[in-house]
Amino acid sequence: MPDLLVMQGVTKRFPGVVALDGVDFTVRAGEVHALMGENGAGKSTLLKVLTGVYPGDSGTITLDGQAIRPRSTGESQALGISAVYQEVNLIPHLSVAENVLLGRLPRKWGRIDWPTVRRRAEAALARLGLTLDVSRPLSSYSIALQQMTAIARALDVDAKLLILDEPTSSLDSDEVERLFSLMDRLKAQGLGIVFVTHFLDQVYRVSDRITVLRNGQLVGAYAANALPRGELVARMMGRSLQEVEAMRQTGARSDAERKAVTPFLTASRLGKRGSIEPFNLQVAAGEVLGLAGLLGSGRTEIARLLFGLDHPDTGELRLDGQPVRFSSPRAALDARFGFCPEDRKTDGIVPELSVRENIILALQARRGILRRLSDAAQAELADKYIRALRIATPDSERAIKNLSGGNQQKAILARWLAADPRFLILDEPTRGIDVGAKAEIEALVRNLCEEGVAILFISSELDELVRNTQRVLVLRDRRQVAELIGAQVNEPAIMSAIAGEAAPAPAGEATGGASVA
Amino acid sequence: MPEAPLTSKTSAPAPPKTPPATRSSVAMGRAAFMRLLWPLVALAAVLLWNLAFSPGFFHIEVRDGHLYGSLIDIANRAAPVMLTALGMTLVLATFGVDLSVGAVMAIAGAVAALVVEPRGGVAAILLALAASLAAGLWNGVLVAYLDIQPIVATLILMVAGRGIAQLLTNGQIITFHNPVLETLGGGFFLGLPFPITLVAGVYVVLGLTVRRTALGLFIEAVGDNASASRYAGVPAARVKLLAYVICGLCAGLAGLIVTSDIRAADANNAGMYLELDAILAAVIGGTSLSGGRFNLLGALLGGLLIQSLTTTILTKGIPVQFTLVVKALVIIAVCLLQSEPLRRRFARQKAVEKREEAAA
Numbered sequence: 048m049p050d051l052l053v054m055q056g057v058t059k060r061f062p063g064v065v066a067l068d069g070v071d072f073t074v075r076a077g078e079v080h081a082l083m084g085e086n087g088a089g090k091s092t093l094l095k096v097l098t099g100v101y102p103g104d105s106g107t108i109t110l111d112g113q114a115i116r117p118r119s120t121g122e123s124q125a126l127g128i129s130a131v132y133q134e135v136n137l138i139p140h141l142s143v144a145e146n147v148l149l150g151r152l153p154r155k156w157g158r159i160d161w162p163t164v165r166r167r168a169e170a171a172l173a174r175l176g177l178t179l180d181v182s183r184p185l186s187s188y189s190i191a192l193q194q195m196t197a198i199a200r201a202l203d204v205d206a207k208l209l210i211l212d213e214p215t216s217s218l219d220s221d222e223v224e225r226l227f228s229l230m231d232r233l234k235a236q237g238l239g240i241v242f243v244t245h246f247l248d249q250v251y252r253v254s255d256r257i258t259v260l261r262n263g264q265l266v267g268a269y270a271a272n273a274l275p276r277g278e279l280v281a282r283m284m285g286r287s288l289q290e291v292e293a294m295r296q297t298g299a300r301s302d303a304e305r306k307a308v309t310p311f312l313t314a315s316r317l318g319k320r321g322s323i324e325p326f327n328l329q330v331a332a333g334e335v336l337g338l339a340g341l342l343g344s345g346r347t348e349i350a351r352l353l354f355g356l357d358h359p360d361t362g363e364l365r366l367d368g369q370p371v372r373f374s375s376p377r378a379a380l381d382a383r384f385g386f387c388p389e390d391r392k393t394d395g396i397v398p399e400l401s402v403r404e405n406i407i408l409a410l411q412a413r414r415g416i417l418r419r420l421s422d423a424a425q426a427e428l429a430d431k432y433i434r435a436l437r438i439a440t441p442d443s444e445r446a447i448k449n450l451s452g453g454n455q456q457k458a459i460l461a462r463w464l465a466a467d468p469r470f471l472i473l474d475e476p477t478r479g480i481d482v483g484a485k486a487e488i489e490a491l492v493r494n495l496c497e498e499g500v501a502i503l504f505i506s507s508e509l510d511e512l513v514r515n516t517q518r519v520l521v522l523r524d525r526r527q528v529a530e531l532i533g534a535q536v537n538e539p540a541i542m543s544a545i546a547g548e549a550a551p552a553p554a555g556e557a558t559g560g561a562s563v564a
Numbered sequence: 565m566p567e568a569p570l571t572s573k574t575s576a577p578a579p580p581k582t583p584p585a586t587r588s589s590v591a592m593g594r595a596a597f598m599r600l601l602w603p604l605v606a607l608a609a610v611l612l613w614n615l616a617f618s619p620g621f622f623h624i625e626v627r628d629g630h631l632y633g634s635l636i637d638i639a640n641r642a643a644p645v646m647l648t649a650l651g652m653t654l655v656l657a658t659f660g661v662d663l664s665v666g667a668v669m670a671i672a673g674a675v676a677a678l679v680v681e682p683r684g685g686v687a688a689i690l691l692a693l694a695a696s697l698a699a700g701l702w703n704g705v706l707v708a709y710l711d712i713q714p715i716v717a718t719l720i721l722m723v724a725g726r727g728i729a730q731l732l733t734n735g736q737i738i739t740f741h742n743p744v745l746e747t748l749g750g751g752f753f754l755g756l757p758f759p760i761t762l763v764a765g766v767y768v769v770l771g772l773t774v775r776r777t778a779l780g781l782f783i784e785a786v787g788d789n790a791s792a793s794r795y796a797g798v799p800a801a802r803v804k805l806l807a808y809v810i811c812g813l814c815a816g817l818a819g820l821i822v823t824s825d826i827r828a829a830d831a832n833n834a835g836m837y838l839e840l841d842a843i844l845a846a847v848i849g850g851t852s853l854s855g856g857r858f859n860l861l862g863a864l865l866g867g868l869l870i871q872s873l874t875t876t877i878l879t880k881g882i883p884v885q886f887t888l889v890v891k892a893l894v895i896i897a898v899c900l901l902q903s904e905p906l907r908r909r910f911a912r913q914k915a916v917e918k919r920e921e922a923a924a
Contacts, residue, residue, distance in 0.1 A: 375794075377797045380797035395795070396792060400788060408793075409796045416777050417777050419776060419781075
C-alpha cells in the first residue's frame with residue numbers, strides 16, 4: 048500500500064514544554080492506523096498540527112506525495128484531511144441534511160437548493176451504508192447515528208484521510224460494531240483512517256498498524272498483529288519488556304505484609320449504565336486499595352459513584368453492614384468519606400480563597416453553616432497542616448492560586464485530612480507534581496493507613512501502585528477485569544491485566560519492598 | 565472541633581512558629597483594605613472637589629436636635645441603594661445576580677400602603693417584609709434548586725413583580741398617614757435620619773451573620789468554584805437560597821424607606837432601575853460579577869459614591885441632563901482601576917521601564 052500521509056520530524060514547543068519532539072508518523076492509504084499514548088503523550092498536539100490548528104515548529108508533512116503546510120482546519124479540509132471528534136460537533140436541531148452540508152449548502156439563484164441538499168446528503172450517507180430520513184432533525188437520531196452523520200459530513204469534502212478521535216466513547220457495543228464495519232468499508236474504498244482511542248480491544252479489532260507516542264516522542268510504529276497487547280501497554284507506559292522482566296524479580300510483595308482485616312465498605316455489583324459496568328469492591332480500615340487501568344477505563348467513575356457525585360443504577364453499597372445511598376458528596380462527607388479529585392484546578396482548589404480557607408472547607412462543610420470554626424481554630428488547623436505537609440507558602444492567608452501545583456495538591460490533601468476521614472479516595476494524587484512532593488505524599492499515605500484510614504489509591508503510575516497498595520483492582524474498558532492481591536501486586540501483573548492477557552505467575556520467592564522506579 | 569488526624573510523623577523540624585491568629589487577621593485586614601482603596605479615593609475626590617467649589621457643602625447644623633447638611637442628605641438619600649447593594653453583594657458573590665430588587669421594592673411599598681390604614685404601621689412593615697422574603701425565596705428556589713440561570717430567573721420577577729405591585733395598588737398612587745411607617749423614611753434616630761440608622765443596623769447584622777457563621781465562606785467558595793465546593797461538600801443550594809432571601813429582604817426594607825419618604829406607594833416608579841445602581845454599587849465596592857470574594861463595606865461606599873455624584877451635579881448647577889453621563893464616567897474610571905488585566909499591564913510596563921532605566 049502506498050504511503051498516504053508522511054509526517055517527518057514534527058516538533059512543537061509550547062512555553063516551557065516540548066509537546067512534540069521530532070515525531071514521525073506515516074499513514075498508508077486503505078489502512079486503519081491507531082495512534083496510542085497516555086495523557087500528555089502528544090497525540091492531540093500531533094493531530095492539531097496535522098489539521099492546521101497549530102503550526103508545527105519544524106518538520107515536514109506530505110500528503111499524497113505533495114508537501115503541505117495547513118494553517119487552518121479549513122485549509123486542511125480542502126486538502127482532504129477531515130476530523131471527527133469525540134464530542135459530536137454538530138447542531139442538534141437542524142436537519143441531518145443541513146448538518147452534512149452546513150457551510151457549503153448548494154445554492155441556485157442565490158437561494159439554497161433544497162432538493163440538491165437532500166440528494167447530496169443522502170448520497171453521502173449511502174456511502175456509509177446508511178439510509179436516514181435526512182429532513183428530520185439530527186437530535187431525533189441516536190448518538191451513534193449522529194456520529195456517523197459527522198463522519199458523512201467529513202467525507203463529503205472528498206477526504207483522503209479521516210481522523211477519528213475517541214469516536215466510540217459515547218457508543219454502546221452494538222453501535223461500536225456498526226462504526227467498525229463502517230471503518231472497514233471506508234478502508235476498502237482506499238481511505239486512510241487515523242483512530243485514537245483508549246480501548247485496547249477496539250485497537251486490535253480494527254487497526255492495521257499502531258503508532259505509540261510517549262512524552263512527545265515517538266516510541267515506534269508497529270503492525271498490529273506483531274505487537275502483543277502486553278508490549279503495547281509496556282510501550283505506552285514507557286517500560287521495555289526487559290525492564291519488565293527485571294522488575295518481575297523484585298517487584299512482588301509478600302503475602303505476610305497483608306493485614307488480616309474485615310472490610311467496612313462493600314460494593315456489590317455496583318454500576319451505572321454508560322459509565323461503569325457493575326463492579327465489586329471491599330475496603331478495610333487501614334488498607335490501601337489500588338485502582339489501575341488506562342485513562343478512561345472507569346477509575347474515576349468508580350470514585351464518583353462511591354462519593355455520591357454520581358448515582359448507581361444497579362447494585363448495592365454497604366457501610367458497616369448497612370446499605371447506604373449517598374445522594375450528594377455532602378452525604379458521603381457525613382459518613383467521613385473524602386475525595387481528592389484528579390483535576391485539581393476545576394474540582395479541587397477554590398482559587399481566590401486563602402490556603403487556610405481551602406484547608407478548612409470540607410471540615411466546615413460537615414459542621415454546617417451555623418457551627419463556624421473559630422478564627423483561632425482555623426488558623427491552628429491551617430498552620431498545623433502547612434507545617435506537617437510542608438506546604439510552601441509565606442503564610443496561610445495567601446490565595447491558593449498563587450501556590451505551585453504540588454503545594455496546591457498538598458493543600459487539597461490537607462483539606463481532607465482536616466475533615467478526619469475514615470475512607471479517602473485519592474485520584475491521581477501525584478499527577479503533575481515534583482518528585483519530592485510525590486515522596487511526601489506517599490509517606491503520608493503510609494501514615495494514614497497506619498492510623499486506620501482506608502484509602503482508595505487511583506494512579507496511572509504502576510510503580511506507585513506497587514509501592515503503596517496491598518491490593519489492586521484492574522479496570523479495562525469500563526469493566527473490572529482483575530483483582531491482584533499481595534504478591535500478585537507487581538508491575539508486570541498489573542500491566543498484563545490492563546492489556547487483557549493472562550497474568551504471569553509471580554516469579555520465585557517474594558522479597559517484598561518496592562520496585563525500581 | 566474533631567481531632568484532626570496524624571501526619572505529625574511526616575513533619576520535618578517545624579519552622580519557627582508565629583502566632584497564627586494575629587497574623588491571619590492582619591493579612592485579612594490589609595487585603596480587604598486594598599480592595600476598598602479605589603472606591604475610597606473616588607469618594608474622597610468627589611468630596612474634596614465639593615470642599616473646594618461648593619461653599620457650605622461640609623456645613624452641618626443642628627436643628628431641633630436633628631442634624632442637617634449636604635453630607636447627611638447624601639447618606640440619607642443613598643440609603644435605598646446602599647441597602648439593596650448589601651443584598652446584591654451577597655448574590656453577586658455566589659456568581660448570581662438579582663434583577664428583581666427594584667420590583668420587590670415596589671411590592672413592599674404597595675403591600676405596606678394597602679395594609680397600613682386598616683392594620684397599623686407595625687403590621688404594614690412586617691407584611692411588606694414577609695412579601696419581600698417570599699420574593700427572595702422564589703428567586704432562590706428558581707436559581708438554587710431548579711438550576712435556572714440567575715439573570716433569567718430574576719428577570720421573571722423583575723417584570724412580574726412590578727406587575728403584581730401595580731395590581732395591588734390598582735395602578736393608583738396610594739397615599740397614607742401613619743406615624744410609625746413615616747418614621748422609617750422621615751424620622752430621626754440619635755439626631756440622624758432614620759434610614760441612615762437602618763443601613764448601619766442592617767450592615768452590622770449582615771456582617772455578623774456572614775462572618776460569625778460559615779455563610780460568608782460558603783458564599784465565596786460556591787461563587788469562586790462551584791465544582792470544587794461540591795466536591796468539598798458545601799451545601800451550595802442552601803447557600804444560594806439564603807443569599808437571594810437576604811437580597812429580597814434588603815430590597816423590601818429599601819422599598820419601605822422609599823414609600824415612607826413620599827408617604828405613598830407608587831408602583832410605577834418606586835425602585836425603578838435601582839437594581840442597576842445596586843449592582844454598580846456592589847461592583848464599585850470590590851465585589852466581582854464573576855463571583856467569589858465580596859465586601860459589604862465596599863457596597864456601602866459604592867452607594868455613597870453614586871449618591872454623592874448625583875448630589876454634587878445637582879448642587880453645582882450642572883444641567884441635569886449631564887447627570888447620567890458624568891456618573892457613568894466616574895464609574896468607568898473606578899472599574900478600570902479595579903480591572904485586573906489593566907493593572908497587570910501597568911505593572912508590566914513599569915517593570916519594562918525600570919529595566920530600561922537600569923540598562924541605561
